[in-house]
Amino acid sequence: MALPGEMKIEIDRELCMGSGNCSFWAEGVFDLDDDGIAVVLDPTAAPEDKIILAGQGCPTQAISITKDGEKLA
Ligand code: SF4
Structure with a gap:
Protein backbone atom coordinates (compact mmCIF):
# COMPACT_ATOMS: atom_id res chain seq x y z
CA MET A 1 0.00 0.00 0.00
CA ALA A 2 1.42 3.36 -1.01
CA LEU A 3 1.39 6.16 1.53
CA PRO A 4 -0.58 9.35 0.74
CA GLY A 5 1.26 11.37 -1.89
CA GLU A 6 3.29 8.38 -2.98
CA MET A 7 3.14 6.94 -6.45
CA LYS A 8 2.05 3.35 -6.76
CA ILE A 9 3.61 1.65 -9.74
CA GLU A 10 2.43 -1.73 -10.95
CA ILE A 11 3.61 -3.83 -13.84
CA ASP A 12 1.42 -6.41 -15.52
CA ARG A 13 3.93 -9.18 -16.15
CA GLU A 14 1.60 -10.82 -18.65
CA LEU A 15 1.53 -7.67 -20.78
CA CYS A 16 5.19 -6.67 -20.52
CA MET A 17 7.16 -7.68 -23.59
CA GLY A 18 10.54 -6.63 -22.25
CA SER A 19 11.16 -3.68 -24.55
CA GLY A 20 13.15 -1.90 -21.84
CA GLY A 55 4.41 4.56 -17.98
CA GLN A 56 2.79 6.31 -20.93
CA GLY A 57 5.56 5.16 -23.24
CA CYS A 58 5.16 1.46 -22.54
CA PRO A 59 4.26 -0.12 -25.89
CA THR A 60 1.96 -2.68 -24.30
CA GLN A 61 0.47 -0.48 -21.55
CA ALA A 62 1.80 -2.89 -18.96
CA ILE A 63 2.58 -0.10 -16.49
CA SER A 64 -0.07 1.35 -14.25
CA ILE A 65 0.70 4.35 -12.06
CA THR A 66 -1.64 5.76 -9.46
CA LYS A 67 -1.26 8.42 -6.81
CA ASP A 68 -3.82 9.06 -4.09
CA GLY A 69 -6.26 6.91 -6.05
CA GLU A 70 -5.82 8.93 -9.25
CA LYS A 71 -4.63 7.07 -12.32
CA LEU A 72 -1.64 8.86 -13.88
CA ALA A 73 -0.63 6.31 -16.50
S1 SF4 B 1 8.13 -0.37 -21.34
FE1 SF4 B 1 6.46 -1.82 -20.91
S2 SF4 B 1 6.85 -3.59 -22.21
FE2 SF4 B 1 8.74 -2.39 -22.14
S3 SF4 B 1 9.92 -3.34 -20.45
FE3 SF4 B 1 8.77 -1.63 -19.57
S4 SF4 B 1 6.84 -2.56 -18.82
FE4 SF4 B 1 7.78 -4.01 -20.24
Missing part, protein backbone atom coordinates in the same frame (compact mmCIF):
# COMPACT_ATOMS: atom_id res chain seq x y z
CA ASN A 21 11.61 1.49 -22.66
CA CYS A 22 10.64 2.04 -19.04
CA SER A 23 14.14 1.48 -17.69
CA PHE A 24 15.45 3.85 -20.35
CA TRP A 25 13.03 6.65 -19.39
CA ALA A 26 13.22 6.13 -15.65
CA GLU A 27 16.49 4.42 -14.91
CA GLY A 28 16.70 3.10 -11.38
CA VAL A 29 12.92 2.96 -11.06
CA PHE A 30 12.41 0.16 -13.56
CA ASP A 31 14.71 -2.66 -14.56
CA LEU A 32 14.36 -5.95 -16.38
CA ASP A 33 14.61 -9.12 -14.30
CA ASP A 34 16.27 -12.38 -15.31
CA ASP A 35 13.18 -13.30 -17.34
CA GLY A 36 13.42 -10.04 -19.27
CA ILE A 37 10.27 -8.70 -17.64
CA ALA A 38 10.13 -5.27 -16.05
CA VAL A 39 10.22 -4.88 -12.29
CA VAL A 40 10.01 -1.83 -10.05
CA LEU A 41 13.28 -1.29 -8.21
CA ASP A 42 12.75 2.03 -6.46
CA PRO A 43 9.69 4.23 -7.10
CA THR A 44 11.60 7.27 -5.83
CA ALA A 45 14.70 6.92 -8.03
CA ALA A 46 13.50 9.32 -10.76
CA PRO A 47 11.37 12.46 -10.95
CA GLU A 48 7.64 11.78 -11.13
CA ASP A 49 7.28 13.27 -14.61
CA LYS A 50 9.90 10.86 -15.93
CA ILE A 51 8.11 7.93 -14.33
CA ILE A 52 4.81 9.02 -15.84
CA LEU A 53 6.47 9.36 -19.26
CA ALA A 54 7.86 5.87 -18.84
